Amino acid sequence: MTEPNRQITLKSRPQSHPTLENFALSTAPTPVPGPAEFLVQNLFLSIEPVTRSYIHENKNHSSPVPLGGVIRSFSAGRVVTSRHPDFTEGMHVVGQFGWQEYALSDGQDVRTVDVSEFPLPLHLGVLGTSGLSAWYGLLHVGRPKAGEVVVVSTAAGSVGSAAGQIANQFGCRTVAIAGSEEKARLCKSAYGFSKAINYKNVPEGIGAAVKRACPHGVDIYFDNVGGATLDAILPQLRPGGRVVICGTIANELSPEKSLGPRVERSLLIARARMEGFVILDHLALFPAGLKDLCGWVRDGRLQYREDILAGLENAPAALLRMLSGQNSGKQLVQLNWPRPR
């Protein structure tokens, strides 16, 4: 394996929102596996909101990607060379292999996936951390009860759409918040939300729109955005309400821009719980989650969409596309093999 390894690396840290200029297309030698290691050829990259935090220097649940480092992300590929007893050539694997063509691995936190029933990209989306985040966040953090009202933000996204459908299965009434008329329609037609709000078209404000959709209040808010939407929903929590903090994409990452209404009194009055989680803390629950998710995809109860761009070099554009909400469903980048000339 003497082919060069093309990578997307961090050229500069964004001040606030990332731009294409923050990324570089670099080339490094393709690594050679040592004992108990294997080489993965990436086939699909998972484009994830959390990348925005990884490339910042601000405090996060994970250390920042260093300048010049390969952008961290999940991806799916196949083992092409192996000196590891458990990973053999031709196996399909998912792991944090980053935005590059080839990655070396010792197998830690890598899972092998069976592509005979579900195609490879699904294992990055509805059967990957997106679906698992919805499953864990809703069921283990939110703990829905039949008849409760569940509001989901970025409801047409890969996590939100799954969270809504899982809530429906548990007998909840679901309300979607999404960023376009088309997405709002999709939330109802494909993902089964009872109501859907296009937050970009609510002249009365998002708070009033939520109140109209949930006149008796909100039991669970599955939050992928934070910011003004969270502020509007917090005072509408019913007694014993829960806010599941799955993502904070609406937040400025600069702390000086991060004032908002105080929350403690709303939480006290509603006797409510607000709780953050990071899905990578819960690897031990992945088999249980995947068993549920596979079953629901198999019998059609869990619908999903994928949005696939082609070419490693388009990964930064795919990230910006997703951060500005232009995608619909799980954003992926498919690597071209053989490479285009």
Add this chain to the structure above:
Amino acid sequence: MTEPNRQITLKSRPQSHPTLENFALSTAPTPVPGPAEFLVQNLFLSIEPVTRSYIHENKNHSSPVPLGGVIRSFSAGRVVTSRHPDFTEGMHVVGQFGWQEYALSDGQDVRTVDVSEFPLPLHLGVLGTSGLSAWYGLLHVGRPKAGEVVVVSTAAGSVGSAAGQIANQFGCRTVAIAGSEEKARLCKSAYGFSKAINYKNVPEGIGAAVKRACPHGVDIYFDNVGGATLDAILPQLRPGGRVVICGTIANELSPEKSLGPRVERSLLIARARMEGFVILDHLALFPAGLKDLCGWVRDGRLQYREDILAGLENAPAALLRMLSGQNSGKQLVQLNWPRPR
């Protein structure tokens, strides 16, 4: 019973902090019990921070006291006339009888107390909703584990001092935040906190002071105040940290003054939980809580202080005294019987 019933009533709603002018000393006829009712003669009034919310018009977990209405609070007294089968003359009772000399009751949410072992005022403090708030909030909301770091605000108060001592019994390391040098000393000497911070004397700021006391972060913050102290502690939560919202006395009650740093990202990064509770939701757990609390008071593991003013007419002053932190321990008002001329 033709004696007049003296009452403290709400004369006007405070704009922000209550003043003596918001209260009036009124007189009403002493009520006469109907079938299945009884009359209580109040002996001690519980002076409670929550009264500040009850007399405001802002949204709260309980409806506001109407203008002219008797101020709502717990008190302890004895049954003087009864037509209720379960409450007989001479029994000691605790309930929401309000700031008045006599109260009519149908027995709902009233508990009888045995004063043979523990004097009556204790049933409003360490063996009342103060102790129960500490017990429920720490054990059921905070869920401490041995070795964890627990920070408590208003730590010399009736709730905070109990929360710290209960945390110590569960093997936690406890850090007190209190409002004077004397209270900070008391937190260590009487209530067994490992460290105590006088938040009025931290030139480096409360955040730095907490960081010095908890260099490895905070597992549980038992919060009785909200506001700037909460803001300073939230980014110092350890992974899986919990914030127990028991009170928000540092908050302005006017929403327009209530901006603060956004919390969702801190909660996400720390995978933390922030949860409010209202002790009156958990009446069913009172027997279990009181069993624990009585046992700990009996064997000396749960220390407490009481701060008792005399005379119904001094209840408003006692409230202002407590809101400005001049009390130490449970603030009570003892009613004078016979009345002074």
